[in-house]
Amino acid sequence: MKAIGADRGFELSEGNLFYEFDKTKPEPKGNELLVKVKAISVNPVDTKIRQAPVEKAPRILGFDAAGVVEATGPDCELFKVGDEVYYSGASFYDGSNEEYQVMDERYVGKKPSNITFTEAASLLLTALTVYEVLF
Known part of the structure; x- marks a missing residue:
């Protein structure tokens, strides 16, 4: 599968x-989902992570995404294959700038x-920020 990453932190x-590179398609474990990524967005978290030193190269950026569940880990209870989903990632996972996450x-x-999918991917961090400002 294809992914986009960088070997070091950098300023714009x-x-x-x-750069684009090939990597092995991941397999979900435990309560993980394998999502076929359909859309991503760029938010301030991505710009901060882009500038930080890279511990394991290449680093794949991308926090917010939307897609379709392709597989589930054995402990999943909330979703099934074929569900359309959206999410904000976590720093201990590869980013969403890849075909499958x-x-x-x-x-x-x-x-x-x-x-x-595009609208869903763009809502996550920005919608949370607006909510926190208003409430």
């Missing part, structure tokens, strides 16, 4: 240091049927 003034089902929500 250095240009684009991202493994994610703990507890970080995932069912995508509303009246919005697109």
Whole structure:
């Protein structure tokens, strides 16, 4: 499968240091889902992570995503194969700038049927930020 990553942290003034590479498709374990990523968004967390030193290269960025569940780990109870989902990631998982992403089902929500994958991916951190400001 394809992914996009960088070998080190960098400032935008250095240009684009991202590159496409092949990696093995991950397998979900425990309560993880394997999601076929359909849309991603870029938010401030991604810019901070892009600038930080890379512990394991290449680092795959991307926090917010939407897609379709392709497989579930043996302990999953909340989702099934074929469910349309959206989620904000976690720093201990590879980012969403890849074709398939493994994610703990507890970080995932069912995508509303009246919005697109692109709209769903763009809502996550930005909607939470607005909620925190208002309430």
